[in-house]
Amino acid sequence: MRICIVALLAFVTGCAGQSKTAQQRLAEVKAYRRAQEIERQEIERKEKAGPPPAGAPAAPAPGAAPAGQGAPSTLGAPAGQPGVPAAATGQPGAPAAATGQPGAPAAATGQPGAPAAATGQPGAPATRSSGAADDQASRGPRAGRVGLGVTLGGATAAAGQLLPMSSTLALRGFVSDSVSLAGVAGIGIGASGSATDVSLGVGAEVVVFLGDLGENVYPFFVGETAYHWRSVTGSGDGEPIDAGADGSTVAFSSVAAGGGLEYWVAPRLSVNARLMVGAVIRDGGAFFETFRPGLGVTLFAN
Template identity: 75%
Template sequence: MRICIVALLAFVTGCAGQSKTAQQRLAEVKAYRRAQEIEQQEKKEKKKAGTPRATAAPAPGAAPAGQGAPSMPGALAGEPGAPAAAAGQPGAPVAATGQLGAPAARSSGAADGADHADRQERRGPRAGRVGLGVTLGGATAATGQLLPMSSSLALRGFVSDSVSLAGVAGIGIGTSDSETEVSAGAGAEVVVFLGDLGEDVYPFFVGEAAYHRRSVTASGDGEPSGAGTDDGAASFSSLAAGGGLEYWVAPRLSVNARLMVGGVFGDAGAFVGTFRPGLGVTLFGN
C-alpha cells in the first residue's frame, strides 16, 4: 500500500512537472515567433528606407550595383569609360576625346589647304584676282578727228568668276603730213566672260567709257593748230564696246586680243564708227 502511494505521488509530481514544462515551451515558442515578426518588420522598414539609394543613377565609371568595386580605382575604373569616349558619350575622358578629334582636325585642315592651293593654281577668271594689264592697239580715226586712246594701262580686278572691272589710263597718237595729234585719257572698263572654250581660252564682252584731253601740233614749227577745231587743245569723251578672247598662259598670266567699235563726242563735234583693235597682257598678283 505504501508502495502504491509513493508511486501515485511520483506520477502526479511528474505530470505536474510535464505540464509546467509544456507551458514554458509554449511561452518560448510565442516569444520566438514574436521576435521573428519584429525582425521581419525591421527588415521591411530597412528595405523601404533603402529604395531611393538603390534607384539613384550610378555615377559615371562607378561599379554596377550588387558587384564589388574594383580594387584599383585608377586604370581599372577608367577602362569601362574607354568605349564611351570613342562613341562621344558622357563620361569620356577629355584626353581621349582630344586624341580622337586630332586626326579629323588635321584632315580638315589638309583638305582646306589643298582646296586653296587648287584655286590658286586654277587658270581662268576667278573672283578675287587682281592684276596689272597693258593693251597695245590703234584707232582708225584720221588726223583732224578726235582720236580716242588706243594704248592703255589698266588696274584690273575680278568681282566674280565672270566679271572684271578696271581703271584705265591711256594715250592715243595720230599723225599726218603736217600735224600730230596726241590725246590722253582716263576711264573705266568692264569685261564680262561668256563661258569657256576649253584649253584655258575664254571669250568675253568688253565695254569702256573715258574722258580725254587732246592736243594737235603742226609738223615742223611745233605750234598748235586747230586741225578741224577752233583751238589746238580740246576735251571730249569716248564710248566703245566690243569683244575678244583671253588665254591664260599660266595661273597668273593671261593674254588677250580684242576689237572695239565706238565713237568720240566733244564740243567740236562727234565721230562715230571708230575701230580699235588691240592686243593685251595681264599679270595677276594672286
C-alpha cells in the first residue's frame, strides 16, 4: 500500500513540474512574437518616413545595444557580437566621409566649393586680393628707395643773360618716407640771333613730400642748387662749343625752388610735373630767372 502511495505522489509531482515548464515556454514564445511584431512595425514606419538626409546620424534600432557594446543581429542571438557600423553597410545615416556620398567636406573630396587653399585650384580670391594690396602698399615715397630720374624742362632768358640747366639726369634716393635727395647733372641750351648758348652744370636737389592726395598722387616741394659752365658759339664758328679763346666761357651758380606733383604708375615707376623759379648768382650779383617748368620720370631699383 505504501509503495502505491509513493508511486502516486511521484507521478503527480512529475506532472506538475512538466506543466510549469510548458507555461514558461509558452511565455517565451509570446514574448518572441511580440518583439517581432514591434520590429516589423518599426520597419514599416521608417519606410513610410523615407530615407534620412545625407550626413544625418543613424538612429539606433529598437533594442540596439549602447555604443561600445555588442548588438545582436537577430532576436535571441548571443549577446556580445560586434555591431556592424553604418558606414560599412552603406545604409542611410552612414558618415559621408566613409561612404563617399554627398555631404562630405569639400576639402577632403576635392569637389567644387572646396576652399581654394585646401584644393589648390586656381581662382583663389584671397591670393589675388592679398597681391593687389601688397602692390598698392609698395607704391609711393618710402625710405630706402633708389632710382634714376630724367627731367625735361625749359626756361627763357633775354639775350646775353646766363641760362641755367633745364633738362637734367639725377641719381635719386629716399632718406625717409617723405624726403629724397638727388645728385643732378644737366644741360641748358638757348639761342639768340646767330649765337647759341650752352650751359652745363652739376648740382644737388631735395624733394620734400607734403602728404598723399590719394590714387598714388603726392604733392611735393623741390629745391635745387647747381654750378654751371656757360659757353657761346657763333653761327660761323666751326667748333660746337667755344673753347673760350675770346673770353666767352663763364662760370656761375644758381638756386631754384618750386613745387609739383608726383604720381606712382607702378611700384618702381613714377612721373612728376614741376614748376620752379630761381636766380643766377655771379660776381656777387643775383639775376632772377623766369619760370622753369619740367616733366620728369624716375625708375626705381627697389
